[in-house]
Amino acid sequence: MAHPLSRLHRVAGMAAGLLILTFLTVSALSELNGDPDMIRLAKTAIAWGLVALVPTLMITGVSGMRLGKGWKGPTIAAKKRRMTFIAANGILVLIPSALALAWLARHSETGAAFAAIQTVEFLAGATNLVLIGLNARDGIAISRRRTVRTA
Template structure:
């Protein structure tokens, strides 16, 4: 059951972050102020209410699965997950909420774009780390060599 939870929630978490990242870039390049505000609002609700449980369930199920396993790949995955969680809790969630508040108020100043850049960088880092964990998981299961 834990493996099923892990295999279900991990792709949801990765897809959420990838969707938030790509939607942000797309709307910043091609959207209006109203569309930017809409995307920022959707990232917070319902986005974070999908992403946060998905990451929590992925991390929890991953640690539960790792208890019975040993090896270099397991250790690498264990080392990455605290960074993913901390990055999400300390950077991504506050940035998303702050950007939503500013965008809904029509405040698109230098602070908005600095926080936006921080959010995009943190999102890219999480995507890379989660992708590395996914690849290592596939290697552990024999899907990749």
């Protein structure tokens, strides 16, 4: 039977990944559509979506650290490095970008600055999505190995 913290970690990680994927999809669709009202709505929704994403990522990170406490090995080390980058990328790039884009869209400032920030946000968001996916892959592999050992 899986540890309850393991379930929480898995659900929070999946929710974070889905939220990031949703943010990227909504951004791309609104940009492709080009309707200023749709862009404004999308950017405002994403900014408010941070209220769900930030705690979800925090739960994923804290539960992962608690689950992996005392564990060693290259896979654990890689997961920890990725999580550090994911957190830094979110705090230093994605949150400020989302808030800046929401502000710019609200004030109909969708010119060069908006495009530059949007490009950075897409790249940073896609990077975090890939890193979360790699951590999920490694977490599944670790879980399988632990299940085989205890069976």
